[in-house]
Amino acid sequence: xxxxxxxxxxxxxxxxxxxxxxxxxxxxxxxxxxxxxxxxxxxxxxxxxxxxxxxxxxxxxxxxxxxxxxxxxxxxxxxxxxxxxxxxxxxxxxxxxxxxxxxxxxxxxxxxxxxxxxxxxxxxxxxxxxxxxxxxxxxxxxxxxxxxxxxxxxxxxxxxxxxxxxxxxxxxxxxxxxxxxxxxxxxxxxxxxxxxxxxxxxxxxxxxxxxxxxxxxxxxxxxxxxxxxxxxxxxxxxxxxxxxxxxxxxxxxxxxxxxxxxxxxxxxxxxxxxxxxxxxxxxxxxxxxxxxxxxxxxxxxxxxxxxxxxxxxxxxxxxxxxxxxxxxxxxxxxxxxxxxxxxxxxxxxxxxxxxx
Numbered sequence: 001x002x003x004x005x006x007x008x009x010x011x012x013x014x015x016x017x018x019x020x021x022x023x024x025x026x027x028x029x030x031x032x033x034x035x036x037x038x039x040x041x042x043x044x045x046x047x048x049x050x051x052x053x054x055x056x057x058x059x060x061x062x063x064x065x066x067x068x069x070x071x072x073x074x075x076x077x078x079x080x081x082x083x084x085x086x087x088x089x090x091x092x093x094x095x096x097x098x099x100x101x102x103x104x105x106x107x108x109x110x111x112x113x114x115x116x117x118x119x120x121x122x123x124x125x126x127x128x129x130x131x132x133x134x135x136x137x138x139x140x141x142x143x144x145x146x147x148x149x150x151x152x153x154x155x156x157x158x159x160x161x162x163x164x165x166x167x168x169x170x171x172x173x174x175x176x177x178x179x180x181x182x183x184x185x186x187x188x189x190x191x192x193x194x195x196x197x198x199x200x201x202x203x204x205x206x207x208x209x210x211x212x213x214x215x216x217x218x219x220x221x222x223x224x225x226x227x228x229x230x231x232x233x234x235x236x237x238x239x240x241x242x243x244x245x246x247x248x249x250x251x252x253x254x255x256x257x258x259x260x261x262x263x264x265x266x267x268x269x270x271x272x273x274x275x276x277x278x279x280x281x282x283x284x285x286x287x288x289x290x291x292x293x294x295x296x297x298x299x300x301x302x303x304x305x306x307x308x309x310x311x312x313x314x315x316x317x318x319x320x321x322x323x324x325x326x327x328x329x330x331x332x333x334x335x336x337x338x339x340x341x342x343x344x345x346x347x348x349x350x351x352x353x354x355x356x
Contacts (some may be wrong), residue, residue, distance in 0.1 A: 029174045031058035036118060039197030041205055041240050049118035049192065055135060055185045057192065060172040065190030067168065068183060070356040073158050074141075075102050075148035082141065082187070085111045088354045091281035092194060097292035101146045108258065110292030113285045115196040115348065116278065120245050127274045127290040129247060130264040134188035139180060152180040159183070196280050196348040197240065204342075205237060211342065218339025221332050225319075228336055229326055230304075232317045233276045242280050242343060247273040248315040251308035251325075252289065260290065262313075272313050283344035297340060301333050 034057045036049055051057060068074065069082045085099040086092040092114035098106040109127050117125075123133050131137040141147045142155060159165040159178050170176045172186055203209045211219070221228040223236060233250070234242050247261045249272040262271035274290040288294040294303065305328040308314075308321045320326050328336065348354070 029060075029171050031060045031172055031174065033057070034059045034062060036192060036195070039195060039202075039240075041197055041202050042119070042195075045238055045240055046119060050121060050123060051118065051192070052133070052135070055188060057189055058172065060168070061186050061189040062193055064165075064168045064172040065186035065188065067164075068187050069190055073162070074150065074155055076150040076154070077102050080148055082138075083356065085141075085147075086114050088351075089284070089349055091115060091196070091284040091349055092354075093285050095286065097287050099147070101144075102149050103145075105146045107146050109290050110287060112275075112277065113281060114191055115194045115280065116241055117194065118192040119241055122245055124245075124275070128260045128264050129275060134191055135181075135184045138184035138187040138191075155183070156180060194348075194354060196345045198347045199280065199343045199345040201237075201339075201342040202240065202345070205240075212338065214335050214338040215342050216339075217332075218335040218337065218342075221328070221336045222339055227326060227328060227332060228304075229317075229319070230279075230336075233315075234279050241278055243276045243278040245275065247275055248317065249273050249311065249313045250304075251310070251314050251318045251321055252291075252293070252303070254309040254311050256311055256313070258291065269313060272311060273315075279340055280343050281345055281348065282340050284349050297337055298333070301328070301336055305333065 036051070036057055038049070055061075069086075072078045072081045072084075074081060080102050083092075085094045087094065090113070094111035097110060098108065099111050100106055112127060117134055122129075125131045125134065125137040126140075131140060139152070142150050142152060156178055159169070166176050166178065169178045169182060173182050200209060201211070201215075204211050219237075222230045233244055233246070233248055235244060247270070249256075253272065256272040259271040261273040262268060264270075277285075277288075282288075282297055286294075286296060288297070288300050294300050304325050306324045308318055308325045310321050314321060
């Protein structure tokens with residue numbers, strides 16, 4: 001009898017535990033894994049993307065991040081979203097030299113385009129590299145007084161009281177807790193899906209199309225140290241990112257006022273250094289340089305051809321600074337431009353998955 005009671009009690013405990021587990025499973029959301037779709041060229045030529053172990057890509061996380069990216073709820077007066085300064089039609093940059101914040105104040109740098117961010121292996125973001133990881137970068141604009149001029153406390157309160165966001169956060173992260181860490185994780189998940197890999201030159205490398213003679217000569221100029229000499233900072237056909245994601249002083253000014261990376265590192269040797277942007281999508285991303293000083297791609301090419309200015313921290317890669325630049329002929333300039341435009345990806349700027 002004693003044994004029977006003991007077995008009955010143990011069976012009751014087991015069933016109670018099982019029911020408890022089933023109840024837990026029923027009420028805890030499990031986000032659906034959604035690995036990045038790696039383009040064939042990227043799979044062939046570069047290693048895997050950087051995905052933080054504590055922020056895997058999920059269908060629900062990406063959907064939440066996309067909604068937040070396009071929602072002006074993040075700004076103090078509900079007028080500006082991330083997409084205001086990072087427009088999909090401009091390859092997620094701003095066509096103005098400087099973006100205007102909610103109070104009418106201008107920034108001091110051009111908005112950086114957003115694509116292929118998951119392959120930034122050093123994970124230093126902004127023109128001056130001051131933020132480590134996409135998740136931390138996404139924290140900054142909300143509280144920047146020149147941009148959204150808000151507080152995360154206000155944003156979280158709004159999201160908690162919103163008719164949709166509590167369920168979206170619950171679906172994306174398994175519970176109903178809303179905080180800035182989850183918000184920026186979701187935004188980062190969406191931003192990592194912004195992959196551009198369908199330019200004419202990509203398809204040329206895949207053997208699907210041919211380059212024109214002008215584009216072919218432009219590539220040769222790009223790779224020639226005695227002519228374009230562009231590949232040191234922006235890579236070559238074996239680097240489909242078309243940037244080294246490093247920081248250089250590319251001879252814009254003899255006297256440096258915006259010290260860029262130097263303000264972050266505190267090292268005077270870094271003064272005037274800024275991140276090399278990708279050369280993809282130049283058809284859509286004007287104006288150019290960290291301060292948007294060049295309105296056209298022709299202006300950029302002219303700078304490297306005859307507009308270089310010497311300064312104490314100019315990059316040694318600007319080898320022909322004494323002559324003002326690489327001194328391209330007009331035909332070389334036209335051919336180089338033709339090649340650079342072959343790196344633009346119309347399907348990226350027209351992708352409905354990247355629109356509001």
